[in-house]
Amino acid sequence: MKYIATFFWTFLLVEMLTxxxxxxxxxxxxxxxxxxxxxxxxxxxxxxxxxxxDGPREQH
Structure with missing residues (x-):
């Protein structure tokens, strides 16, 4: 689902920009x-x- 949503919003924004x-x-x-x-x-x-x-780096 993450891939579909990413493509959907990228598609809309790039088409609008173009x-x-x-x-x-x-x-x-x-x-x-x-x-x-x-x-x-x-x-x-x-x-x-x-x-x-994703997360913060651990401090050693």
Whole structure:
């Protein structure tokens, strides 16, 4: 469920960002490049969340 929710929100935010930037530049909105970017961003987010530790470090 964590993976689906991450992809869902990443997809929405990247599509929104792509739409706004393309409108500001006066370029036609394209769905597929934003979809590919959202997949890559989701993978990066999941990899970073796996690498970063959850709890505080123990003091020795």
């Amino acid at each position: 739409y706004v930037v393309s409108s500001m530049n006066g370029v036609e909105f394209q769905f597929m490049p934003a979809f590919i970017i959202s997949i890559v961003t989701t993978i990066l987010i999941l990899v970073l969340s796996a690498v970063i530790p």
